Amino acid sequence: MVDLKGQYEFIKEEVQTSFNKVLSTTSFINGPAVKEFQEDLEHYLGVKHVIPCANGTDALQIALMGLKLQPGDEVITADFTFAATVEVISLLQLKPVLVDVDPRTFNIDPQVIEAAISPKTKAIIPVHLFGQAANMQAINKLAEKYSLFVIEDNAQGIGATYTYDDGNKIKTGALGHVGATSFFPSKNLGAYGDGGAIFTNDDDLAHFIRGIVNHGMYKRYYHDVVGVNSRLDSLQAAVLKVKLNYLDFYNERRKEAALNYSSLLSGHPNIVTPFTSGNCTSHVFHQYTLRIIGADRDGLVQYLNDHEIPCGVYYPVPLHNQKAYFDPKVNQDNFPVTNKLVKEVISLPMHSELTKEQIKFITGKVISFLA
């Protein structure tokens, strides 16, 4: 699905120089590389504060801790996302309220969100799924109307630019009260191990979160709140610092690959290609995900695997039907879109090193199976 080797070859020397700098100083934890990457990312995103941490799941958890939500508070999020989004809500003894998504964008549907708001609702977590920005204008409006926090799960969307109706452009992750991302190797900005970060424009929240990631300490060995230990290590920061300079290039290559895929697949009666609006700056194609309609999706997965083409089903089970999150009181009829999508979606290989020939080969096999 990704070509990390090809990507490494291209930036090998820069990464090794950056690595060597950390190795020669041996400041493996909270070294200068972490601070440098943090500042570079603040500048890139146009956000006041980036707080690096150990992974994307921690980033989401810490963001929720930072907002001081209380057990029993309700947090609305998408039924169709990676489990980490809802896992952290449950871990903190908050109540996840899962809502259905838009069949075109696969993202949380603002109308459905509004219907799910109760007096106990405290926050919304939109996920920029597969790299496409959620409808943040509508979500932020709802948040304002009902005094809710907005926490963006930007693990799949880093580098996407969201454009408001008035033309104002803001990077995803910097659109809500707080944003969270992951630097898992296969993400659009991936480290060579685990990593994550939290973003906010709120000075007080940033200060509070900087303590949370460091055992609740604001002064050495004085623990004011119960925190966690969640750090981005210096070697990962050294890689990320190099790769951040290429993020726009990587995302542009992904977009080209996506347009190329779509030009070869759209119009086929069994295929719905990904929806994008305008010039698709708000989509960074973390995944290139098709819907297969009126044909055997699982058969296609098997057929592609038999031809050594990697593909994935993200995600095969709606969160509301996962054992860990199943609630018998929740009505299946609330999720017509997610219940359908889990049977239709298939993600094809997507990365910045895909060639035209590879895409032609892959799409050829998809079409020959469906023919």
Ligand SMILES: *Cc1c(COP(=O)(O)O)cnc(C)c1O
């Ligand atoms: C990858 C991912 C996460 C978790 O990130 P990790 O770094 O693996 O903990 C959270 N949410 C979404 C939507 C993701 O894709």
